[in-house]
Amino acid sequence: MPQLQLNEMMVGQVVWLFLIFGALYYILSTYALPRVAVVLQDRAARIEGDLQAAYSAKSEADAAMSALRDATSKARADAQGAIATATAEATAAAQTRAEALNATLNARIAESEAQIDRARVSAMGALREVASETTAGLLNKLTGRADDAAIARAVDQALAARTGG
Numbered sequence: 001m002p003q004l005q006l007n008e009m010m011v012g013q014v015v016w017l018f019l020i021f022g023a024l025y026y027i028l029s030t031y032a033l034p035r036v037a038v039v040l041q042d043r044a045a046r047i048e049g050d051l052q053a054a055y056s057a058k059s060e061a062d063a064a065m066s067a068l069r070d071a072t073s074k075a076r077a078d079a080q081g082a083i084a085t086a087t088a089e090a091t092a093a094a095q096t097r098a099e100a101l102n103a104t105l106n107a108r109i110a111e112s113e114a115q116i117d118r119a120r121v122s123a124m125g126a127l128r129e130v131a132s133e134t135t136a137g138l139l140n141k142l143t144g145r146a147d148d149a150a151i152a153r154a155v156d157q158a159l160a161a162r163t164g165g
Helices: 008-142 148-163
Strands: none
Touching (some): 008 148
């Protein structure tokens, strides 16, 4: 087979192949690959720095969120306390006004009851007088005589029976 026959030309080509690949390896390992390695190291360092900055920012954000939650819960508690205080003050003020109004109304009721009692006593006195005079007038016309003491007792009994006491 002619492909497998090694001749002089083939040996020269193999030698040049090794020389060219050796020179290429030397140039790449000495100049090009170290530069690529530096770029890769810089990139890895930048990525690591960015990750550290992200972790730091996340921890700061978590701390800020925790502070916000604490401030919100404190503000909520303060607001609820203020609402409770305002409600208690309003209730106390309303209670005070209600008590004052009740006292005023009770005084008016007592005054009205006293006025009603005075009017009733006055009316009963007038009624007793009218009843006594009417009874005396009727007895005088019917019998010709009238006993004022007996008439007063009878009128008092009748009025006491009607008023319940």
